[in-house]
Every structure is written in C-alpha cells, then in structure tokens.
Amino acid sequence: MPVLSEVIAALEALWPPERAEQWDAVGTVCGDPDAPVTRVLFAVDPVQEIVDEAVELGADLIVAHHPLYLRGTTTVSAGTFKGRVVHTLIKNDIALHVAHTNADSADPGVSDALAGALDLRVVGPLVPDASDPAGRRGLGRICELDPPVRLAEFAERVAKRLPATAQGVRAAGDPDRLIRTVAVCGGSGDSLFAEVRAAGVDAFVTADLRHHPASEAQQHSPLALVDAAHWATEWPWTEQAAAQLDEISDRYGWGLRTHVSRTVTDPWTAHAASSVTHHQ
C-alpha cells in the first residue's frame, strides 16, 4: 500500500507542477505525506459535494482539476465555504491534490480527453508548448472528423457524448456548414480565438463563450462555435486521469481503488429554451 508522497510523486510525473501557468495554484492542498492511500476520487471541482462524496466512499485522496484556493488566504475557518472543505478533508484524513493548467498542457491532457469523448482524431496541440521537442504538449488540440458532419449534427454529438448538464450545448454559425476540422479546448477557451483562426479549422469547441468574443469571431470569419458547460468539457479528463493512475498502480502493485465522481458540479442547474419566434 503506497503512502501519499509516493502517489503524489506519480501524479507529478504525469502533470509536472512546473508546467502550470504562472498565475495558477497547483499541487497538494492538504494531506500527510506519510499517510497510506487506498482509494482515490477524481473530480473537476473541489467543492463540498465532492468532499462529502469522498467521505462517503472512504477515499484517502481527491485529485481535482480546479484549485481550491487560486490566491492566498488568511483563514481556513469552517465559517467560510472553502475553510469548511479544508476542515472536512482534514477531519476525515483525506488529502487534496490539484492538477490544473499542468494537466491542460500535458500529453495526454484535458483537451485530448475532450477530443476522445467526441470521437475526434487529434492532429496536434492548438498552442504547442515550445519546450516539448515531440510537439505533443500544449493548450487545446486540433482535430479531424472522419467523416465530416453538418454543424447541427456535430453540436448534437457534443451534447450526447459529454455528460448531461442543464446548460446543454449552444452552436454559432450556419447549421448546414460541413465540419471537417475542429479545435477543442476544455474549459474557458475564449483567449485562443487568434490561434483557432490561424489553425484554419471549421469549428471550435470550448466553454464559457461570451457575447463579444463570439460575435467578433463570427464577423471575422465563418468559424463555427460550439459552447458546452465548462464542467462537462473537463469531466472526460477525470476518467482519463483515473485510468492513468490505475496503470501506475498496476505497475507498482499498489492495488489502489480509483473512482470518478459523476456528481454534476456545473453551477447552472436549470435551462429554459426561448420560444423560437421573437415576440413582436
């Protein structure tokens, strides 16, 4: 049975913390390096529902994609919602480890898992990491669809293959446009429009698209946009990451039990479709 420091060393080999963006806060949030680990829960968000799920499961470690604290804090009082997470974790001997932008840019990374879920063939990174001689690491992925499909069909595929959320999937562009090449970026990808245009793809799948960047992208070129729930675009990574740790556990004979949380932690909980005709 491994101890936490051994499991974390293995996780840091998959997603080296030094490859995270400068502004990010990755690594171990809490946990005793000498504590034994038998069960690991993978999740996107280190929120109270996930910590409660880990307690229920008897997990010793949560591996989350999003940081608990992105900036410094002066309190972990249980009177704050993040402090309550810390208290629940420590009282139940559960460690928390975060792999965020270091998991985004990894090979395989968050966008590889998204492409895999959508049955797309990855051609390479959208924004290659200059430090990778193999040219496989980096942000986002450029992918191909074989056979090409209409935008309307492709948006339906995205909605069907990603876990269900209240938001569902929105698309921008001519619904009949044939989509052959796609850029994907798990999470908020609206800072990557210039790179997506430069890649010359037919469509861009990401989350959190806002009016002005989307409107300007539409005016600029016929690029189709597919906007899914942030949580849903990153959830496929939790399955990929759990499979990676399973493989390591088998190699070392650790006998770890890995679990993937299916709790929907996307903050949006209801959706009302507009009537098709605008009220005159």
Ligand SMILES: [Zn+2]
């Ligand atoms: Zn995210």
